[in-house]
Amino acid sequence: MPSISIDPLAEIARHVEERHGIDFGRYKPRCLMRRLNVRMRAVGADDLEAYAAYLVSHHEEADRLVEALAINFSFFYRDRGLFRILGEQVLPDLVRRFPTGPLRIWSAGCAAGEEIYSLGILALETLAERDHGRLVLIGTDIDPPALEEAREGIYNRSKVTSLDNPLIEQYFHPDAASGMLRVRDALRTRAQFRRADLLGPTPYRGVSLICCRNVMIYLQPQHQERILEHLASALRPGGVLALGRVERLTGDSRRWFDTVDAAERVYRRKCMAGESQCS
Numbered sequence: 001m002p003s004i005s006i007d008p009l010a011e012i013a014r015h016v017e018e019r020h021g022i023d024f025g026r027y028k029p030r031c032l033m034r035r036l037n038v039r040m041r042a043v044g045a046d047d048l049e050a051y052a053a054y055l056v057s058h059h060e061e062a063d064r065l066v067e068a069l070a071i072n073f074s075f076f077y078r079d080r081g082l083f084r085i086l087g088e089q090v091l092p093d094l095v096r097r098f099p100t101g102p103l104r105i106w107s108a109g110c111a112a113g114e115e116i117y118s119l120g121i122l123a124l125e126t127l128a129e130r131d132h133g134r135l136v137l138i139g140t141d142i143d144p145p146a147l148e149e150a151r152e153g154i155y156n157r158s159k160v161t162s163l164d165n166p167l168i169e170q171y172f173h174p175d176a177a178s179g180m181l182r183v184r185d186a187l188r189t190r191a192q193f194r195r196a197d198l199l200g201p202t203p204y205r206g207v208s209l210i211c212c213r214n215v216m217i218y219l220q221p222q223h224q225e226r227i228l229e230h231l232a233s234a235l236r237p238g239g240v241l242a243l244g245r246v247e248r249l250t251g252d253s254r255r256w257f258d259t260v261d262a263a264e265r266v267y268r269r270k271c272m273a274g275e276s277q278c279s
């Protein structure tokens with residue numbers, strides 16, 4: 001095993017940035033150390049130096065570390081209170097504001113797809129059939145294996161316990177090979193998945209609804225603010241950002257939004273000076 005003489009944390013950071021383009025400086029230090037400890041235990045490294053040496057001599061370990069940092073935990077209809085507001089208030093209002101053209105719904109930090117498929121189910125259940133063809137479901141994440149799972153759309157039954165049985169029957173079928181549940185093609189093929197780092201420039205514009213939940217909590221405040229600015233610029237004026245109860249608007253990003261629901265942290269994108277197409 002190669003010996004690591006310089007600061008082992010800097011060496012780990014350099015290695016991960018080189019392989020994955022992810023800068024450690026974005027994470028809160030406590031979160032970073034917790035995830036590093038998980039990986040150190042997993043590979044039997046007693047200290048950071050031993051772990052750094054393991055990392056540079058085992059190529060796949062950088063992937064494991066990035067997976068550990070990604071924290072992909074999610075499930076269907078996570079936080080029913082938020083889904084109630086989205087279904088009863090936000091989606092019907094978006095259809096009124098934007099009666100024609102695509103209705104883009106983006107799960108930013110979609111993990112293995114649970115959130116965007118949930119939003120798809122909610123939209124199909126809430127909106128009139130004439131609007132179904134306008135739905136564009138987008139899931140993005142930084143973690144390629146999670147996106148692969150999202151495209152497959154196969155889930156353990158424990159992931160759908162917040163869904164009522166009729167919805168499970170309507171939108172899933174048992175997957176013969178795995179014994180798990182697979183999202184039916186009618187919904188699965190509506191969703192598009194793509195790798196995107198929310199700290200980079202946003203690949204989307206004109207989005208009607210963005211859900212970004214349980215993503216920014218692990219990041220330093222200045223990075224949270226940058227992400228919020230990116231999400232604001234992706235939303236069309238009048239579009240909605242749903243953060244859920246864990247995250248909040250920070251710093252300068254507040255200037256972009258009016259509050260729709262303070263408890264569930266749902267915000268409407270303001271129409272800024274000089275913008276056209278405000279509704």
Ligand SMILES: C[S@@+](CC[C@H](N)C(=O)[O-])C[C@H]1O[C@@H](n2cnc3c(N)ncnc32)[C@H](O)[C@@H]1O
Binds near residue numbers: 142197
């Ligand atoms: C805990 S999951 C949240 C999933 C879902 N939004 C939910 O609330 O159930 C966090 C996800 O954010 C992704 N993530 C973290 N940092 C990211 C970034 N900078 N850009 C895109 N995705 C990111 C992780 O890979 C992970 O899949």
